[in-house]
Amino acid sequence: xxxxxxxxxxxxxxxxxxxxxxxxxxxxxxxxxxxxxxxxxxxxxxxxxxxxxxxxxxxxxxxxxxxxxxxxxxxxxxxxxxxxxxxxxxxxxxxxxxxxxxxxxxxxxxxxxxxxxxxxxxxxxxxxxxxxxxxxxxxxxxxxxxxxxxxxxxxxxxxxxxxxxxxxxxxxxxxxxxxxxxxxxxxxxxxxxxxxxxxxxxxxxxxxxxxxxxxxxxxxxxxxxxxxxxxxxxxxxxxxxxxxxxxxxxxxxxxxxxxxxxx
Amino acid sequence: xxxxxxxxxxxxxxxxxxxxxxxxxxxxxxxxxxxxxxxxxxxxxxxxxxxxxxxxxxxxxxxxxxxxxxxxxxxxxxxxxxxxxxxxxxxxxxxxxxxxxxxxxxxxxxxxxxxxxxxxxxxxxxxxxxxxxxxxxxxxxxxxxxxxxxxxxxxxxxxxxxxxxxxxxxxxxxxxxxxxxxxxxxxxxxxxxxxxxxxxxxxxxxxxxxxxxxxxxxxxxxxxxxxxxxxxxxxxxxxxxxxxxxxxxxxxxxxxxxxxxxxxxxxxxxxxxxxxxxxxxxxxxxxxxxxxxxxx
Numbered sequence: 121x122x123x124x125x126x127x128x129x130x131x132x133x134x135x136x137x138x139x140x141x142x143x144x145x146x147x148x149x150x151x152x153x154x155x156x157x158x159x160x161x162x163x164x165x166x167x168x169x170x171x172x173x174x175x176x177x178x179x180x181x182x183x184x185x186x187x188x189x190x191x192x193x194x195x196x197x198x199x200x201x202x203x204x205x206x207x208x209x210x211x212x213x214x215x216x217x218x219x220x221x222x223x224x225x226x227x228x229x230x231x232x233x234x235x236x237x238x239x240x241x242x243x244x245x246x247x248x249x250x251x252x253x254x255x256x257x258x259x260x261x262x263x264x265x266x267x268x269x270x271x272x273x274x275x276x277x278x279x280x281x282x283x284x285x286x287x288x289x290x291x292x293x294x295x296x297x298x299x300x301x302x303x304x305x306x307x308x309x310x311x312x313x314x315x316x317x318x319x320x321x322x323x324x325x326x327x328x329x330x331x332x333x334x335x336x337x338x339x340x341x342x343x344x345x346x347x348x349x350x351x352x353x354x355x356x357x358x359x360x361x362x363x364x365x366x367x368x369x370x371x372x373x374x375x376x377x378x379x380x381x382x383x
Numbered sequence: 384x385x386x387x388x389x390x391x392x393x394x395x396x397x398x399x400x401x402x403x404x405x406x407x408x409x410x411x412x413x414x415x416x417x418x419x420x421x422x423x424x425x426x427x428x429x430x431x432x433x434x435x436x437x438x439x440x441x442x443x444x445x446x447x448x449x450x451x452x453x454x455x456x457x458x459x460x461x462x463x464x465x466x467x468x469x470x471x472x473x474x475x476x477x478x479x480x481x482x483x484x485x486x487x488x489x490x491x492x493x494x495x496x497x498x499x500x501x502x503x504x505x506x507x508x509x510x511x512x513x514x515x516x517x518x519x520x521x522x523x524x525x526x527x528x529x530x531x532x533x534x535x536x537x538x539x540x541x542x543x544x545x546x547x548x549x550x551x552x553x554x555x556x557x558x559x560x561x562x563x564x565x566x567x568x569x570x571x572x573x574x575x576x577x578x579x580x581x582x583x584x585x586x587x588x589x590x591x592x593x594x595x596x597x598x599x600x601x602x603x604x605x606x607x608x609x610x611x612x613x614x615x616x617x618x619x620x621x622x623x624x625x626x627x628x629x630x631x632x633x634x635x636x637x638x639x640x641x642x643x644x645x646x647x648x649x650x651x652x653x654x655x656x657x658x659x660x661x662x663x664x665x666x667x668x669x670x671x672x673x674x675x676x677x678x679x
Contacts, residue, residue, distance in 0.1 A: 142455050145485035152482050156473040219471040225436055226468050227486040228458040228531075377453070380437045381469070 146229060146237025147244070150216060161208055161249070168201050169272060176270035189269065196265075199275045202253070206299045209249075213242065213303025217311060217372075222381035235373045238304060246296035253278075254289045277354040291358050298361045305368035305375070312379040385412045386445075387533055387565045388433060393442035395428055395589075402428040404589035405442070410582075413563040415555075417580035417597070419573055419664050425589040426569045427465065430535050433567075434463040446533065462487060462531035464522040466538035470510045476521055477506040487529035494558070495528035501550050515542030523551050527558060536568045548572070552579060573661035577601075583660065587668040597660070604663055608634045609653035617648055625666045636666060 151157055179192050216238050224234050257273035261281050265271055274281050278291045309317040336345055349357065388410035395403040402425045410416055420426050431437035433444060435451035435458060444450065449457050470479065480499070484490035499506065502520040510518065519540050526536055540548050556579065559566065570576055583600050585593035593600065604624055607614055614633040625636040636658055640648070648655055658666075 142459075145482075148485055149482050152478045153471070153473050153475075215472060219469060222469045223471055223474075226463060226465070227483070228434070228461050228463065229486065230435070230453045230455045230458060232453055233455055378438065380431065 142229065142233040143237040143240060146224060146234055147241045149224060149227075150220060150238065150241040157212075157245070161205060164208055165205050168204055172199070172201050172270060172272050173266065173268065176265070176268040180268055193265070193269045193271075196269070197271045197274075197276045197280060199271050200277075201272045202275065202278075205249075206295055209245075209296055210299040210303040213300040214307045216241075217304050217307030217376070221307075221311060221376070221379075225381055231376050231379070232373075235376050239301075239369060242297065242300035242304070246293050246300065249296055250289050250292035253292045254285050257288050258285060277358070279355055283355075287355070291355055294358050294362055294365070298358075298365045301365045301368040301372065305372035308372045308375040308379060311381060312375050314382070386410065387412050387447060388567075389443075389445040389448075390433070391443045393429075393432065393444060394440045395425075395432055395437065396440045401589050403432065406586070406589070406591045407442075408584060408591060408594045410565060410567065412565055414565060414581045415559065415579055416565075416567045417573070417576060417583045418567055418569040418586065419583060419660075420569075420586040421668055422571075424586045424668070426586055427467075427537055429586065430463060430465070430537050430567070430569065434458070434461055434535060436463070459486075459488060460532045461535070462526055462529040462533070463535040464526035464537065464539050465535075466519070466522075466541050468522055470521075472511065474510050475507055476504055476510065476513070476517075479510075479521055479525065480506070483525055483529060487531055489530035489532075489562075491528050491530060494530075495524055498524040498527060498554060501554070502547055516540075516544060516547065519543050520547065527551075527554055530558070530562050530564065533565045534567070536566070536570075538569060538571070540570075540572075548575065552576070555579065573664055574659055577660040580660075585664055585667060592667055600663065601657065601660060603639050604636055604658040604666075605638075605640050606634055606636045606656045606658055607648060607653050608632070608656065609651070613651050613653055617651065617653055636662075 176196065179196075180189060183189050183192055220238075221234055225231070229237075253273055257278070260266060260271065260273045271281075274283070274288070278295075279287050283291075306321065309321050313320070336342055352360065386409040388408075390409065391407045393403055393406045394401065404425075406429065418426050418429070428437060432439055433446060433451060435453060438452065446454075446457050447460060451457050451461070476499075480492075480495055483495070484492065502517075502524065504517055504520045504524070505513070510521070513521075519542050523536075523539050523543075526534055526539060540551060543551070552575070555566070568576060568579070577597070580597045583593060583595055583597050584591060595603075606625075607617055609617075609632070611628060611631050611633040614635050618635050618637050621637045623635055623637055627634040640655070645655060
């Protein structure tokens with residue numbers, strides 16, 4: 121018998137401290153398909169960029185007076201073009217739990233290691249993407265809007281043209297984290313409670329929203345809401361998004377701990 | 384301690400239905416177990432409980448002496464291949480085999496490569512676009528090449544053709560010989576695997592009906608065929624498991640026969656034939672069929 125020479129599976133290795141290596145394995149699992157994690161987002165971004173450049177070119181080619189051009193540049197600085205890339209991250213966050221979680225469980229990963237590994241992946245990807253966006257924003261500002269006076273990366277919402285690189289990086293980073301974790305947390309509710317969970321979640325969110333509007337309206341507080349938004353600015357609002365992000369990260373963990381993937 | 388799996392009074396309820404009902408058994412190290420039963424009998428739920436994917440309502444599970452739920456030390460030694468396994472949307476088979484070694488410490492890449500060739504699995508096609516058989520092949524390859532000390536196969540070969548199934552049985556036995564481990568195999572193709580199995584668990588409507596050595600089980604029933612009169616005389620004081628008859632002929636399945644019984648049967652002109660594992664399971668779990676249909 122070759123059992124003498126072959127390593128046998130006799131003793132299951134229970135005692136080994138798994139922790140870090142298991143979590144890293146989950147990170148690698150999320151990144152194993154480099155095409156959809158790295159190539160697709162940049163392809164989307166490139167597509168949006170090309171469309172934007174075309175629009176800027178059309179605008180500035182058809183507007184001749186300097187006053188109108190300044191007006192157009194100002195309008196373009198409110199560009200929401202980057203929004204699409206964040207929505208794609210929301211989808212990645214949802215898919216991480218909807219598809220990778222049942223698969224990882226099939227690979228004998230614990231729910232704890234899966235969530236911690238996923239969180240680490242989200243943070244790492246957010247950092248990488250934010251660094252890239254920061255570089256692009258710096259180039260955009262330096263080239264006077266890609267030579268056309270356009271704005272896509274250094275938009276009003278991410279600090280505008282005057283923001284420091286660290287401020288920009290922080291704003292991108294917080295936005296990425298928000299979409300990843302909120303997407304993943306919503307998907308954990310689905311994994312745990314299926315359609316009923318979704319109905320309750322969005323029903324509750326709708327009610328809370330209506331109640332909030334009612335509260336503000338009846339107490340005549342709209343001016344102070346406006347003042348709050350005004351004093352915080354877009355950057356302040358993004359910074360505040362860290363609160364729901366952290367809540368999503370923590371509740372997602374506890375929801376997933378008791379979830380069983382069904383088919 | 385040689386029991387790899389120890390289950391006592393395990394119950395899992397989903398609302399009104401009891402998927403697993405007060406089940407107790409243990410599985411010895413380095414054996415191949417068959418977990419048999421009809422659709423919806425509770426096989427998958429039982430395996431999900433044993434692998435920490437589902438949560439017990441009542442009772443106790445020990446895998447390698449510990450609770451499996453959220454226990455990465457235990458789960459590292461467990462591989463659970465299920466028919467309904469889902470894969471990330473954008474995965475190709477090669478992504479599965481690239482990542483498997485990160486999770487299964489005993490992963491044998493050479494063995495996996497050989498199996499991929501055996502099953503003619505395309506590595507670079509989207510998993511979504513694979514045929515049912517190719518999808519099953521992925522699971523079979525992971526289950527074999529992971530060499531987990533405790534491996535579960537839940538209906539692993541849906542859609543696999545006869546050749547591919549034979550490859551699976553051959554490779555399983557071959558590799559089991561070289562790297563003994565504990566295997567729990569759930570299947571409907573009982574006749575095909577009956578030679579592989581060392582121990583048989585039969586579950587029906589969540590209850591464990593049989594927990595028996597396969598060898599013992601094979602001799603535990605015999606079909607007696609002959610004229611109605613002779614058969615009736617022979618089985619008069621025995622427990623009858625099943626009865627068939629056409630005209631003056633009768634075919635009756637009874638329990639274990641002693642050598643004296645057999646001699647007497649042959650003297651009276653009766654024919655004896657062994658009952659296959661599959662027939663036995665059908666006889667044992669088929670009885671509740673009518674009840675099931677009435678309640679449905």
